[in-house]
Amino acid sequence: MDSMARALPVVKSAPTGGLGSLRLGDIPLRQEVELVSIDLPLELAEPLLERGLLPGCRICPVRISPSGDPIVSIDGSLLALRRETADCLCVRILSHLQDAD
Amino acid sequence: MDQFESVGITPGDRAGGTALEDPDRAPVVALVGPPNSGKTTLFNQLTGLRQKVANYPGVTVEKHVGRVRLLDGKEVDVVDLPGVHGFSARTLDEKVTRDVLEGRVAGVRPPDALILIVDATRLENQLMLVEPVLELDVPTLLVLNMSDELESRGGRIVDAALAEHLGVEIARTSARTGQGLDSVRAFLSRARPLDPSEPGSPRTLSNVPRGQSLPMLDAFAARRNMVREAVRVAGFVPPGPSRFSERLDSLFLHRWGGPLVFLAVIILVFESIFTWAVPLMDGVEFLVSSSGNWVAGAMPDTWLRSLLVDGVWAGVGSVVVFLPQILILFLFLGILEDSGYMARAAVIADRMMYRAGLQGRAFLPLLSGYACAVPAILAARTIEDDRDRLATIFVTPFMTCSARLPVYALLIAAFIPDEQLLGPFMSKRAAVLLGLYALGIIAAVGTAFLLKRTLLKAQPSSFLMELPPYRLPSPKTLALRLLDRSKVFLRRAGRIIFAVAIVLWVLMQFPRTELGAPDIEESALGMIGHAIEPAIAPLGFDWRIGIGLVTSLAAREVIVGTLGTIYGVETADEESVALQEVLRRDLSPGAAIGLLVFFAFALQCMSTVAVMRRETGGWKWPAAQFGYMLMLGYLGAFVAVRIF
Numbered sequence: 202m203d204s205m206a207r208a209l210p211v212v213k214s215a216p217t218g219g220l221g222s223l224r225l226g227d228i229p230l231r232q233e234v235e236l237v238s239i240d241l242p243l244e245l246a247e248p249l250l251e252r253g254l255l256p257g258c259r260i261c262p263v264r265i266s267p268s269g270d271p272i273v274s275i276d277g278s279l280l281a282l283r284r285e286t287a288d289c290l291c292v293r294i295l296s297h298l299q300d301a302d
Numbered sequence: 303m304d305q306f307e308s309v310g311i312t313p314g315d316r317a318g319g320t321a322l323e324d325p326d327r328a329p330v331v332a333l334v335g336p337p338n339s340g341k342t343t344l345f346n347q348l349t350g351l352r353q354k355v356a357n358y359p360g361v362t363v364e365k366h367v368g369r370v371r372l373l374d375g376k377e378v379d380v381v382d383l384p385g386v387h388g389f390s391a392r393t394l395d396e397k398v399t400r401d402v403l404e405g406r407v408a409g410v411r412p413p414d415a416l417i418l419i420v421d422a423t424r425l426e427n428q429l430m431l432v433e434p435v436l437e438l439d440v441p442t443l444l445v446l447n448m449s450d451e452l453e454s455r456g457g458r459i460v461d462a463a464l465a466e467h468l469g470v471e472i473a474r475t476s477a478r479t480g481q482g483l484d485s486v487r488a489f490l491s492r493a494r495p496l497d498p499s500e501p502g503s504p505r506t507l508s509n510v511p512r513g514q515s516l517p518m519l520d521a522f523a524a525r526r527n528m529v530r531e532a533v534r535v536a537g538f539v540p541p542g543p544s545r546f547s548e549r550l551d552s553l554f555l556h557r558w559g560g561p562l563v564f565l566a567v568i569i570l571v572f573e574s575i576f577t578w579a580v581p582l583m584d585g586v587e588f589l590v591s592s593s594g595n596w597v598a599g600a601m602p603d604t605w606l607r608s609l610l611v612d613g614v615w616a617g618v619g620s621v622v623v624f625l626p627q628i629l630i631l632f633l634f635l636g637i638l639e640d641s642g643y644m645a646r647a648a649v650i651a652d653r654m655m656y657r658a659g660l661q662g663r664a665f666l667p668l669l670s671g672y673a674c675a676v677p678a679i680l681a682a683r684t685i686e687d688d689r690d691r692l693a694t695i696f697v698t699p700f701m702t703c704s705a706r707l708p709v710y711a712l713l714i715a716a717f718i719p720d721e722q723l724l725g726p727f728m729s730k731r732a733a734v735l736l737g738l739y740a741l742g743i744i745a746a747v748g749t750a751f752l753l754k755r756t757l758l759k760a761q762p763s764s765f766l767m768e769l770p771p772y773r774l775p776s777p778k779t780l781a782l783r784l785l786d787r788s789k790v791f792l793r794r795a796g797r798i799i800f801a802v803a804i805v806l807w808v809l810m811q812f813p814r815t816e817l818g819a820p821d822i823e824e825s826a827l828g829m830i831g832h833a834i835e836p837a838i839a840p841l842g843f844d845w846r847i848g849i850g851l852v853t854s855l856a857a858r859e860v861i862v863g864t865l866g867t868i869y870g871v872e873t874a875d876e877e878s879v880a881l882q883e884v885l886r887r888d889l890s891p892g893a894a895i896g897l898l899v900f901f902a903f904a905l906q907c908m909s910t911v912a913v914m915r916r917e918t919g920g921w922k923w924p925a926a927q928f929g930y931m932l933m934l935g936y937l938g939a940f941v942a943v944r945i946f
Contacts, residue, residue: 243518244392245764248686250522251388252766253427257523264551267560268653272769276426277540279551279769281649283656286764 223294225260226271226287233261234292241289252280260292328369328377329493332402332413334435336428337385338642338770339421340447342366344477345382346779348486353782365410370490378490381413384683389434394683394917403438415441415493417486422446422459422474423541423771429529432468440496443471443489450476451771457541464536478776547642547771554646564650567643568669571634575627575672575704582626590619605811614803618796624704624859625791631673632787633780635666640775645767652765658747659754661685661765664694668746671701675910677787679917686766689758693750695917696927699905700746702739705858709901710738712862716882717894734898741902745934802856806864822868841900841939842893854906892946896939904935 228234236258239246253276254260263279264272272281335341345353349368366382383402384395391397398407405412418435420428425446436442446452446459465472471489475482553559594615601607638644644666652662663685670678678698685691714731723730809827811819822828823845830852831845838848846868850861862881869884889897905911905928914924 241764247390247392247518248387248764248766250519251390251430252768253430253526253529255522255526256519258526264555265557266555266649266652267557268650270649270652272555272649277424278427281645281652281765281767281769283652283765286766 223292224288225262225273225282225290225292226284228262228292228294230262230264233259233295235259235295237291237293239290241286245286249286252278254280254290259295260290327495328379329414329495330379330381330411331415331417331490331493332381332383333417333419334383334399334403334431335385335419335445336387336421336431338768339385339419339428340475340477341385341419342382343776343779344417344419344445344447344475344483344486345380346776346782347477347480347483348380348490350778351782351785370487372487372491374491376491378493380417380490386431388430393686403435412496413440414496415443415489417443417445417489418470419445419447419477421770422449422452423455423457425459425536425538426529426533426540429532430525432532433525433528436468436470441493443473443486444468445486446472446474447477449474450479450481451544452541455541455544456539458537458539460537464532467532467535478773544771550772551646551769554643555649560646560650564647567638567647571631571669572672574630574634579627579630582630583623586625587619587623590615590622594619609804609807614800618800618803622792624707625788627704628673628791629784629788631670632677632784635670636780636783637775639666640773640779642770642772645769648767649769652767656765659750659758660694660697661687661690662767663765664690667694667698668701671698671703674703674705674791675699675701675907676913679910679913682917687764689754692918692923693753693758695914696753696923697746697750699907699910699927699931700742700749700903702742702902703858703907705907706738706901708859708862709854710735710898712865712881713885713894713898716885717889717891738898738902741899741938745903749930802853802860803863806853806867810867827868840943841896841936842890842943843897844888846888847897851900851906854901856906856908858901858906890943892943895946896943899938899942900935902935903931903938905931 223234225234225236236254236256238256239249239254241249258275261274262271263274266272266281270282270284271287272279273287274280333341333345345366345368348370352370353366353368368380368382370378370380372378381402383399386393386396386399389396389400389403391400401407402410403413403416416435416438418431420431422428432444444465446461449459452459461472461474473482473485473489475486477483554563594611597615598607598611601610635644638647648662648665650662651665655661655664664682666684667678667682670681675698678701679695682691682694682698685694714734718731718734721730722728723733728736806827809830810822810825812826813820813824815824819825820828823832827849828845831849834848834852835843835845838851843851846865849868850864853864854861865885866881869881885894911924911928914927915921918924
């Protein structure tokens with residue numbers, strides 16, 4: 202399963218360097234983050250991209266499902282992911298939190 | 303089997319083909335939009351009862367077309383397309399939507415105008431479809447639906463600015479309450495048939511370059527930036543969070559509360575199918591039998607009466623009885639889906655399903671499978687990953703569909719004593735029925751597990767589920783859906799059972815003897831039964847059961863009527879005491895259990911095979927499924943007859 206994932210190209214917007222180490226799965230609830238890159242094979246990344254989960258977008262984990270999977274808010278929509286997927290999303294914490302509002 | 307037809311479409315009438323177009327024809331307007339944007343609600347508000355369901359030629363993606371008559375007498379055909387997030391054609395729904403919009407479906411006229419409907423409360427998320435749709439260069443109306451909700455939650459959009467920026471007309475609606483429909487109708491009244499001979503821009507949806515990560519990412523990023531800009535220009539103020547939805551979610555997705563509610567919902571659905579449906583089913587049965595008696599009384603005693611009353615009425619009636627159950631199930635599924643709960647249920651079920659090799663979205667098809675595998679298999683179209691979808695539709699027929707019930711009911715009543723098993727809590731009969739349901743689930747889970755580790759070896763699949771805000775379902779949409787389902791079900795029942803009844807009746811009339819019709823054992827039907835007897839003798843079945851097995855290949859419940867006919871029992875239904883008695887004479891208790899197990903596993907349903915062929919694009923999967931389930935049924939019966 203893993204070898205297959207590695208054989209396929211991976212969606213990365215830019216060289217992420219050491220920044221890519223923080224994953225969406227590690228983020229506590231209500232901490233807004235910015236998506237840096239998607240560490241998934243293309244065909245798994247495409248549904249994410251279509252729903253606006255693109256590098257640069259803001260994501261906020263809002264809830265944990267009974268099975269422990271994250272539910273995030275993006276552009277005013279709620280999206281349920283598997284934690285395996287969340288662990289493939291490299292994110293960056295937004296330090297200037299309450300800016301726009 | 304109405305679902306498998308292309309209704310009202312002339313083959314070969316290729317889109318954009320001949321120049322000899324009728325300039326007075328009704329223009330075709332297609333409804334496009336993401337899932338949960340209120341497309342179908344708007345469609346129902348516009349067309350009401352003047353709609354029909356068909357399929358796109360070649361695929362079983364349902365097509366709803368309705369004719370709208372406007373105030374000035376003008377008529378417009380509105381097409382409801384499946385809800386999509388994009389046009390990459392990853393799912394069947396996306397492929398169909400794309401092909402229709404590009405005018406590449408033979409026999410389906412390319413739309414003369416488009417209505418792009420979005421949920422205004424989530425504008426940023428929903429506008430991702432705008433860019434590709436506008437590139438089609440067809441007159442387009444952007445409908446900002448649910449704008450009442452947007453306003454009540456303090457959100458704002460400056461329509462004029464957005465309209466100018468995008469270069470489209472905009473209408474604000476609340477499809478559920480019917481607000482703003484006049485502006486949609488005004489747009490429809492301005493739609494004109496496009497002249498196909500006129501050279502226009504080629505109709506292609508801008509495709510995202512696939513297969514390479516950077517170009518694809520750039521294309522999406524460009525689309526995203528365009529949406530950002532549009533949203534900024536429109537002065538979009540997102541609505542405040544929906545407290546109502548948040549409060550419901552903190553229960554429905556609660557660590558313990560969530561699974562409890564989930565279980566309660568499933569129990570409620572089952573309870574309603576098996577308890578509340580009973581009086582309704584009795585009512586239908588009464589109607590069928592009294593109308594049959596009336597026909598019998600009104601006709602002279604000829605072969606025609608025997609064919610009509612003993613064959614057709616009894617056969618068709620035995621299936622029509624299930625209509626209330628199927629409608630109740632679809633009513634529940636409709637409420638669960640339209641209210642937004644189904645998405646939460648899928649999230650809760652996902653982990654469980656994932657272990658079996660399926661995913662959360664498979665929950666809906668599998669639950670629907672308890673009513674009928676045909677709509678259930680169609681419901682699996684929302685599963686994006688092809689392997690997950692195949693695995694789901696492969697195991698769906700193991701779920702105990704309502705067509706198995708009359709067979710179970712007859713055999714259980716005939717062979718299982720009416721005794722208590724666990725004190726007052728459960729009777730032996732209920733336990734056997736429960737066991738048969740469990741058998742179906744075990745077979746489904748086991749098969750999915752095996753499939754995903756062999757033939758459909760899992761690539762890492764993903765599960766993404768959008769959780770729409772909770773909303774009150776629209777009674778009109780629910781009612782129209784039920785009407786749709788009844789029509790499809792009745793037509794299907796009518797055709798298959800009708801055909802089987804006639805064939806059976808004819809086979810029993812030949813070869814003729816001097817006394818007229820032969821003894822059943824000497825008839826063509828009897829010969830068929832004897833021919834297959836050697837194959838089923840190890841299971842303890844004789845030639846009579848053999849005939850039942852053959853006829854039940856069309857549909858499982860047919861065996862009840864067939865056995866009734868063979869044994870010459872006048873009123874054959876699952877409660878028929880006379881039929882139970884003769885069955886006890888010819889079947890050992892072990893063979894009866896074997897027959898039950900056989901029915902739990904085997905795929906005796908023409909409609910399921912047909913829908914599988916359409917959904918998988920060939921005979922390979924339905925053949926494998928049929929063979930596998932038959933083998934499992936045979937082995938199961940073989941083992942059961944030796945244990946019991």
